[in-house]
Amino acid sequence: VLVSPIGALHPKRAVFSAERYDTWEEDGTPPHHYGSLYSTANTTLLWMLRIEPFTTFFLNANENQFDHPDRAFSGIARAWRNCQRDTADVKELIPEFYYLPEMFVNSSGFELGQREDGTPVSDIELPAWAKKPEDFVRINRMALESEFVSCQLHQWIDLIFGYKQRGPEAVRALNVFHFLSYEGSVTLDTITDSAQRQLMETQIQACGQTPSQLLIEPHPPRSSAMHLCFLPQSPLMFKDQMQQDVIMVLKFPSNSPVTHVAANTLPHLSVPAAVTVTCSRLFAVNRWHNTVGLRGAPGYSLEQAHHLPIEMDPLIANNSGVSKRQITDLVDQSIQINTHCFVVTADNRYILVCGFWDKSFRVYSTETGKLTQIVFGHWDVVTCLARSESYIGGDCYIVSGSRDATLLLWYWSGRHHIIGDNPNNSDYPAPRAVLTGHDHEVVCVSVCAELGLVISGAKEGPCLVHTITGDLLRALEGPELCLRPRLISVSSEGHCVICYERGRFCNFSINGKLLAQMEVNDSTRAILLSSDGQNLVTGGDNGVVEVWQACDFKQLYIYPGCDAGIRAPWTCLTTRGG
Incomplete structure (x- = not known):
């Protein structure tokens, strides 16, 4: 499937595109198979219409009106049929299809109209195998990351970034788009006529922009990953x-x-x-x-x-x-030692421990057992610790939760093996952020650097989601x-x-x-x-x-x-x- 662009998947459309290129006679414009690219600003807004700020962007670009209901994105099956039949429909999916179920729900209740058959357009109609948007995204992503797709992914790379993007190979692959979509096809600075330049910019925006060509030779296929079936994240x-x-x-x-x-x-x-x-x-x-x-x-x-x-x-x-x-070192007598009291650095060389009577948490060398740093910041006993995934070099975030109902976000330096950025001031490191919102003692916490989020739970009440800059996003x-x-x-x-x-x-x-x-x-x-x-x-x-x-x-x-x-x-x- 990935050997051809979306516009040439259906045999009839492939024949149409090839004939269009071969019989092209328009003066001044090089021949092409498709007049617009597989990814444009307009198609992205079409997919993302139901969530802000994309709703506002769409309305601003379309005279404050939603699209005609029969053209709007209203169902997965309908969108697939359109791209198989409509010779002008060459849009591909966007990354949000694989991680953002909210894009399929009209949670704001926008009036999107009715199709000609009287069916109102609201939430996206999902395939029968997906009971809810989360199911669709999860299964869709499993398919994307499957061995079947992975073994063919190099062919898609050839089309989008590789040797089939331009030249004779692109012609053979039915993969030639409007010339304005290609990098370097026109130099706007050389156009002195302002009206002509504005027209050209409008055309470029409508056509979309092809990525930079990265490869001029076929991308090698990926080795089979079936031998990795025993990895923890694999359902196998x-x-x-x-x-x-x-x-x-x-x-x-x-x-x-x-x-x-x-x-x-x-x-x-x-x-x-x-x-x-x-x-x-x-x-x-x-x-x-x-x-x-x-x-x-x-x-x-x-x-x-x-x-x-x-x-x-x-x-x-x-x-x-x-x-x-x-x-x-003595811990507070009221502390029950549990897994939340400890964090081990990614290189196994240091262990962080909390629960001490002096309201600190401490860093110990796993090689010698010696205390290397004492960190203060809370107004009461520190009850839990968590570590994020590590960056290159071993840097990561450390979060401490306390009986004072707050959390502090710290930075662990993998280079200096201390909390804080300055090795000359390791006695008084400052937290990166103070996280508030709980009414009771914090008992559990998790931090994810990739998402930039901290999720914490107190003795009573809902769990809270903060950003790593300290902003409270929501309660779970x-x-x-x-x-x-x-x-x-x-x-x-x-x-x-x-x-x-x-x-x-x-x-x-x-x-x-x-x-x-x-x-x-x-x-x-x-x-x-x-x-x-x-x-x-x-x-x-x-x-x-x-x-x-x-x-x-x-x-x-x-x-x-x-x-x-x-x-x-x-x-x-x-x-x-x-």
Whole structure:
């Protein structure tokens, strides 16, 4: 499908476009297959008509009137039929089709008119396989990211950015557009006649602008990704071949339960490891071996079957260096140590701990166990910490929540290994932002640098969504009885799962819409959303790890139970397995 532009997908339209080019006789204008581009400002406004500010932009561009109802974007099937039949309709989808379900809903109640058959134009009519806009976007995106599309994506790159964009190859591919849409086709500065220049600018705006040509040779096809079926974000991870029992158990000498796990295992790290912390604040840096393959993965051999992917911290296993692994500073007696009290940096070299009586949180070296920084800023005890995904160099955001009902956003310098930008002022770092709005003690928080958002929950009341600059965007109002959030997990794709008291779960869109809810019997202590927001991992006092489909909380898999409760899950990603 991706080998041809949208205007040549249907055989009859392909013949029409080829004949148009071959018989072109208009003076002064080079021959072309299509008079307008696949992406223009007008087509974007047509797709995005139902949400602001695009509604206003559309009205400003069309004399304050909506388009004729029979021409308006009113249904997916109708739009597809039009681009198969109408020789002037060559518009392609825009990125919002794959992440913005709000564009399909006329939430503002605009009067868009009625079609000739009397049908009012309002919300977009979806295909039968999509019950709601969120389903359409989710399934549409799964199709876009499927192996079928990925293996052909190089052909689309050739058309849009590559060697089929211009010249003889573009002619053969039926991929020639109006000459004004191409970069460098005209130099406006050389046009001295103002009327002629304005006319030319209007034509260019109507035709659209072809991207810069980046390649003059065919783009190589992408290698198959089927061997990555075991990665955490893939729905294939729960196929039969991946439903393995527990492959190894780490039993620590301490009788204190493990309450926090952070697995940073990418091979470029100097110490790929799974860092664990117990309730007694004894941490372990358990080395991860990236050379160990998984069954069915590339490079897997029988010799590797007897190797284990993780090695217990020798200082803990040999009981020879426990002093380097024990955090001894006194915490506030009222603090219940849990997974929210700890954050491990992306390089596994430092661990941040909160809950101290002096209203600070502290930074410790995982190599020596020594205290490296004390950070003050709150007016009461710090109750929770969270770390964003890291930038190149290890920089990231740290968020601290407190009994003073506020959150502070800090910047972690991967270069200097401190909170703050200035190594000469590490004793008094300043927060990047102060986040307010809660009325009670903050108990859980999650931060996503890619979205630029912080989602937090207090002891009572709705969860709040802030920007990383400190602006309060909205409150995530759960249904009745969902008043006391305890756990939050957010993905960079805009999904937010909140676990409330008594096993109640809600899945919100980042725009605040409640997408799904469920109630479980287990006392849930840990949740983790996959990076793509599709799967949710939960664990609790019954010792069972369960995997759910996040969009509707359908249970996908139950791992064999263990003897103790689950307090902290983590998925890790390496070049060979997860």
